[in-house]
Amino acid sequence: xxxxxxxxxxxxxxxxxxxxxxxxxxxxxxxxxxxxxxxxxxxxxxxxxxxxxxxxxxxxxxxxxxxxxxxxxxxxxxxxxxxxxxxxxxxxxxxxxxxxxxxxxxxxxxxxxxxxxxxxxxxxxxxxxxxxxxxxxxxxxxxxxxxxxxxxxxxxxxxxxxxxxxxxxxxxxxxxxxxxxxxxxxxxxxxxxxxxxxxxxxxxxxxxxxxxxxxxxxxxxxxxxxxxxxxxxxxxxxxxxxxxxxxxxxxxxxxxxxxxxxxxxxxxxxxxxxxxxxxxxxxxxxxxxxxxxxxxxxxxxxxxxxxxxxxxxxxxxxxxxxxxxxxxxxxxxxxxxxxxxxxxxxxxxxxxxxxxxxxxxxxxxxxxxxxxxxxxxxxxxxxxxxxxxxxxxxxxxxxxxxxxxxxxxxxxxxxxxxxxxx
Amino acid sequence: xxxxxxxxxxxxxxxxxxxxxxxxxxxxxxxxxxxxxxxxxxxxxxxxxxxxxxxxxxxxxxxxxxxxxxxxxxxxxxxxxxxxxxxxxxxxxxxxxxxxxxxxxxxxxxxxxxxxxxxxxxxxxxxxxxxxxxxxxxxxxxxxxxxxxxxxxxxxxxxxxxxxxxxxxxxxxxxxxxxxxxxxxxxxxxxxxxxxxxxxxxxxxxxxxxxxxxxxxxxxxxxxxxxxxxxxxxxxxxxxxxxxxxxxxxxxxxxxxxxxxxxxxxxxxxxxxxxxxxxxxxxxxxxxxxxxxxxxxxxxxxxxxxxxxxxxxxxxxxxxxxxxxxxxxxxxxxxxxxxxxxxxxxxxxxxxxxxxxxxxxxxxxxxxxxxxxxxxxxxxxxxxxxxxxxxxxxxxxxxxxxxxxxxxxxxxxxxxxxxxxxxxxxxxxxxxxxxxxxxxxxxxxxxxxxxxxxxxxxxxxxxxxxxxxxxxx
Numbered sequence: 001x002x003x004x005x006x007x008x009x010x011x012x013x014x015x016x017x018x019x020x021x022x023x024x025x026x027x028x029x030x031x032x033x034x035x036x037x038x039x040x041x042x043x044x045x046x047x048x049x050x051x052x053x054x055x056x057x058x059x060x061x062x063x064x065x066x067x068x069x070x071x072x073x074x075x076x077x078x079x080x081x082x083x084x085x086x087x088x089x090x091x092x093x094x095x096x097x098x099x100x101x102x103x104x105x106x107x108x109x110x111x112x113x114x115x116x117x118x119x120x121x122x123x124x125x126x127x128x129x130x131x132x133x134x135x136x137x138x139x140x141x142x143x144x145x146x147x148x149x150x151x152x153x154x155x156x157x158x159x160x161x162x163x164x165x166x167x168x169x170x171x172x173x174x175x176x177x178x179x180x181x182x183x184x185x186x187x188x189x190x191x192x193x194x195x196x197x198x199x200x201x202x203x204x205x206x207x208x209x210x211x212x213x214x215x216x217x218x219x220x221x222x223x224x225x226x227x228x229x230x231x232x233x234x235x236x237x238x239x240x241x242x243x244x245x246x247x248x249x250x251x252x253x254x255x256x257x258x259x260x261x262x263x264x265x266x267x268x269x270x271x272x273x274x275x276x277x278x279x280x281x282x283x284x285x286x287x288x289x290x291x292x293x294x295x296x297x298x299x300x301x302x303x304x305x306x307x308x309x310x311x312x313x314x315x316x317x318x319x320x321x322x323x324x325x326x327x328x329x330x331x332x333x334x335x336x337x338x339x340x341x342x343x344x345x346x347x348x349x350x351x352x353x354x355x356x357x358x359x360x361x362x363x364x365x366x367x368x369x370x371x372x373x374x375x376x377x378x379x380x381x382x383x384x385x386x387x388x389x390x391x392x393x394x395x396x397x398x399x400x401x402x403x404x405x406x407x408x409x410x411x412x413x414x415x416x417x418x419x420x421x422x
Numbered sequence: 423x424x425x426x427x428x429x430x431x432x433x434x435x436x437x438x439x440x441x442x443x444x445x446x447x448x449x450x451x452x453x454x455x456x457x458x459x460x461x462x463x464x465x466x467x468x469x470x471x472x473x474x475x476x477x478x479x480x481x482x483x484x485x486x487x488x489x490x491x492x493x494x495x496x497x498x499x500x501x502x503x504x505x506x507x508x509x510x511x512x513x514x515x516x517x518x519x520x521x522x523x524x525x526x527x528x529x530x531x532x533x534x535x536x537x538x539x540x541x542x543x544x545x546x547x548x549x550x551x552x553x554x555x556x557x558x559x560x561x562x563x564x565x566x567x568x569x570x571x572x573x574x575x576x577x578x579x580x581x582x583x584x585x586x587x588x589x590x591x592x593x594x595x596x597x598x599x600x601x602x603x604x605x606x607x608x609x610x611x612x613x614x615x616x617x618x619x620x621x622x623x624x625x626x627x628x629x630x631x632x633x634x635x636x637x638x639x640x641x642x643x644x645x646x647x648x649x650x651x652x653x654x655x656x657x658x659x660x661x662x663x664x665x666x667x668x669x670x671x672x673x674x675x676x677x678x679x680x681x682x683x684x685x686x687x688x689x690x691x692x693x694x695x696x697x698x699x700x701x702x703x704x705x706x707x708x709x710x711x712x713x714x715x716x717x718x719x720x721x722x723x724x725x726x727x728x729x730x731x732x733x734x735x736x737x738x739x740x741x742x743x744x745x746x747x748x749x750x751x752x753x754x755x756x757x758x759x760x761x762x763x764x765x766x767x768x769x770x771x772x773x774x775x776x777x778x779x780x781x782x783x784x785x786x787x788x789x790x791x792x793x794x795x796x797x798x799x800x801x802x803x804x805x806x807x808x809x810x811x812x813x814x815x816x817x818x819x820x821x822x823x824x825x826x827x828x829x830x831x832x833x834x835x836x837x838x839x840x841x842x843x844x845x846x847x848x849x850x851x852x853x854x855x856x857x858x859x860x861x862x863x864x865x866x867x868x869x870x871x872x873x874x875x876x877x878x879x880x881x882x883x884x885x886x887x888x889x890x891x892x893x894x895x
Contacts, residue, residue, distance in 0.1 A: 289476035352450030359454040
């Protein structure tokens, strides 16, 4: 008989919470639009996804997991949001990608839940990384980021994120294996990580889309930090100062090398240029102001007519219709994903690397999206995981969520258990 | 332990995991906590910014209506809740270019500079049309002063030097915002500007500044003992002639009589004498906020209205330009607002003034009322000893020349400014001063443009100003 890590009531109880949340949102939708075919389709899709997803999870795992529950909750909310912006129309495509991201989460969990086994796949991750780089260089057209297959467009750079996180997490325990190159002692894996980071930076510069670069740099920085701290009880002040100095140096270097359009964004006054460069942000901020605490009402927003309303400025679109309070709560819910490892700490260096890498990617990406669209930092154009529309982003986020689940509910071989602590 | 096991793997239920993982491994949790904390803090800050700035966002994007601006007794000075044409003509004729409106025609007005504050919008209540901006202005006194100008143009500004409340601010000609801007092309020049906030040639009111500098660096005893002869004109070290407005001269003058007579040769000789080195005069001017010889000086600000700093040119105490500048002519420029501010610091005898402010409170959507009054002091502009000394001299001036102002326990200094406006030359009449009357503690500055001897005088307007303020405070 399998023994669950949580009491049997947890599963139905968590499912109930998810159902209550989604039902409450659907009530608001019904109050705004009445009962019609679209409402019924939306409600049926979201609520049945909750039920089916929960049942499948219980059959597979027999234990509740924060990541799964939060993922069900967020993807359902996301489907409701995206279906109601500016008027009700069930967004089948978005819903399908939500479900696909849920599946991707389970797949990536299966691949990475055993750190010993996953670590052995390191050559595969490097291979995948350079295949994706190849795709971006040669299949996306004229210095673009999209591969157009006719019936669907794919953004390979989104899939670089989970692969990069895997690379970041792969070599923490190899820090003692140093090689000597020209009289200097290096850890080869660290050099590889540095190389990958430089490749990404070069690639993004080449694609003229530096928006995601802070996300990769944050993940690489976190990975380097874990590597430097490997087996150290305390982090020395000297190391902290050294890393801080490196960070400042990189920032200054990036500042000097940033292309003109990036420098322009750093200094631009959106209110002085409301009709061109500041247009989206002005509209986004005004929409939040119009929405107030509780929104203008589901489907009553006008921001949807602005470009990227469902992706880059989706936070403002939610705030306009559902209110700042709901917008903030949604963001906090997404934060529960990286926060999951705080409840159950990772049991291996591999999983701790994965968890911190994903946390860095999710949090920096959300920061770029939300604070950028609200003019606190330069506006880039990245998505909020699971909330923004976009298939590639949704699938990549699902894969990243699977890593978190692996860190929270690892499967350890006997060898790993012995190495891990006991 | 009865874990669910396969042949190869063993799953460890989370509650049975050993959470005493190596410290270096647990740093992932620490890192995540730091990231989450930083992001959450930024999110809270974002919420604060969004809520506090939302009125500005709505205003800038033109999606808000505006509330009312009221005077100290509740009289309407601007109303954004209804068309201004609903008000009778003349309702805002005395405050149009000072309080302003939301038409966008005027930018340096109370409404334009505080449009976010006046916006009928709050994050919690939306556009509910209840915003009220209360001011310290006395509309009755303002109207009376405006009317006192008669056919003349000019400006008058007054504030309570004890509390900082701005009480009167008139600028003629003035746009009547109830009529709109259909006839903007035929409006008299200056209708859309409140002249109280723009530098102008101060004339002999500048002698107050020069005397303050002298008092600070040479001492009251030395300066009060100085005597010079005035024959109607005086030739300086470089051969240039400084003329006195009294062509036959004032004779032997001490400071009090020279100040009362506004004797140019006396003050020109004071500047050239080197009793007060020119550098000390420059330093004293700079402390008062002048831009001397194009040196940088900070602009002044009142409830968002920007007031350019005073400026002058002082290069050589023996040269005409410097002496003429120290007498308030030539390239010397001071706004009536700043002249009034100095009077506030003289009246209180400390050398630093309470900063003037018009807005006293705002009632936002939802009915919450916030006080906007602040009792901020300026920097020390001159010494208290100098302030007290000149206060006496100015008070004596009233006894000599302004009998009508004596009931208000006043001190004043008049001036005649020789203006060269793109080749057109004329004279403005100025009066700056203060009242020490406990019921009417006011510092003021009045300027009448192109005044002729038969026109209304600055003293008469001052009398109207003080009497109506005394009734309406």
